[in-house]
Amino acid sequence: MFDSLNDQQKKAVEICDKNLLIIAGAGSGKTKTLTYKIAYILKNNLAKPWEILALTFTNKAADEMKDRVANILDTSIDNFYIGTFHALSLRFLRQIGKKYTIYDKHDQEMLVKEIITYLNLDKNKFQPSKVASYISKIKNSSNLEFPTKEFERIYKIYEEKLESNNAVDFDNILIKFIEELKNNDKLRQNFQNQFKFILIDEYQDTNNIQYELIKEFYNGDNRIFAVGDEDQSIYAFRGANINNILSFSNDFLPCEIIKLEKNYRSTKNILNIANTIITHNKTRIGKNLYSDISGVEPVIKEFATNKDEAYFVSNQIKNILMQNDNSSVAVLYRNNNLSRIFEEYFMQFGIAYKKIGAHKFFDKKEIKDILSFIKIAYNEKDDVSFIRSIGNFGGIGLKTIDDIKKIAIDLNTNLFIAASTLTQKKYAKVARFIEFVKILQKKLEFGNISECLKFVFDEVFSDKNFYRQDIRQSNIDELIEFAKNMDIESFMENASLYDYSQSIDGENNLSLPNVSLMTIHAAKGLEFDHVFIVGLNEGILPSLYQDSVIEEERRIMYVGITRAKKTLYLSYYLSDFHNSFIPSRFLKEIAVNKTQLKRYRIGETINHKDFGKGIILNVKEKPLELKVNFFKYGLKILTENDIF
DNA sequence: ACACTAAACTTTTTT
């Protein structure tokens, strides 16, 4: 059964007495190697299934690994510990009796917003979404440095609130678990002894907290097998630390590094482009991906507008599907707002497609609204869910909620308790709300969540037009169906951690369309016969957003390109009717067939980070020199170095 | 005091 592995893969599978860092280039059979390694360990009786811990980055990757292990072993996989860092940590926390409400990004922002209003801070200066992501960044970095005093206060109150709400955000799931391990030697040793082999997928995307967790599991006797590719590290914005992979061989001794460099996915031509681009990066271990597959030359296309681009892509897809119905096709972009125009044209062209990511099932308003009642019944201290549910109950407005908040501060308690003290006649509606939640709590104890959801819908939402629209109604039905036969704990976990929309996967389902629309981030780990990477403009890819780092943007480009098996189309447009654009610098780095790609054209508008918008009056290539008339700052000469 | 509506604005990427 191990005959189908190449020499490097075989080495990676068979070496079990050392820690291993497997540098797995795109399409080099990473998942295959990991799953065969698990099979090898079991066949040779090196460990029992429950002594293997496999940590993945996404639920999709966990599901795929489960499937493939089950396939090659031909047994049930119930005994394996395969899952995301977050899902497994939560599960272990539950095993020791720790239960929390999980705050997703949205809940987090609501909490931050409450704190900002409470502190009377300027809402424009402190945007909840920015503050929330900054909080996560701080938690993920080792040194706690706050930009301002106000920020430090927000952060402190935020952490206190999580504690008093009996809630955890995504980061805290891991932090809480690490705390438990640190404070309880017996518990830690149990885990260390149990997990003889720890496999970590996508190691390049682990952050400091995840790294710390791995350290807690490691006792020097068990073995860590980390698989990763520094060139595919694209989650720095979420705290991923590329140094984890770069310094693996110092952290876990004895250690061996194995590189998987043979690519089984893409044609030579496609790989050439990927290799050419990525060699511009300095932060890398370095590898040389190669392929035996020959194929056609990738296509680079310029369009006047994004509409022209969408038209061309749609037309091309139509042709591809006419030639071979079974081909898989993907249109990939840097950010989700680029998808809309493709959806429009796909409709016009009659192309069936699926859009991945973007709007998650559990982020939908109707779902969150109903869920907030279950959450407040599950955990009275959950102030975020309190505010959402009471606001939807009907007959209770902002003024009343404000009164409750004030009482909660006075009594130093949560909103639910504060609301329970209101017995005056004018607060009769509040009393009814409290009563309703208590009934719900009784029903929840009974265990049938589906029925509880239906109860909430019937009592609170069924007479409101918004929730009676067909799409929302069917989403609600789906939620009720989803909850069937689930216990409250796993329901809560699934609702918070699982991206339900991504799990409706087309691979085994022939009735779903073969054309996918998604961000490059969402496409990571996937492959398609034909790939279109669109919107390859400066300012889109690379994004040139505030903290965007050019090497990471280049890796995103690299990940996109290496999704393609047979054909690859790279395209950009010059205008989207609001702004004008120039082609991505990454296209210039390729320079296929001496393709004439000018980054700058006379007469174009550019957007400079310091000087704002301006019109290009003159362009000199080699060395690059731009004469630009900026709207605010007037005439400037820019050289290569001060352009970005 | 609250419900409802229309218009404006928000967003890189996500466990």
Added chain:
DNA sequence: AGTTTAGTGT
């Protein structure tokens, strides 16, 4: 697409 805001209506 969802949330916020301002304005109107009950």
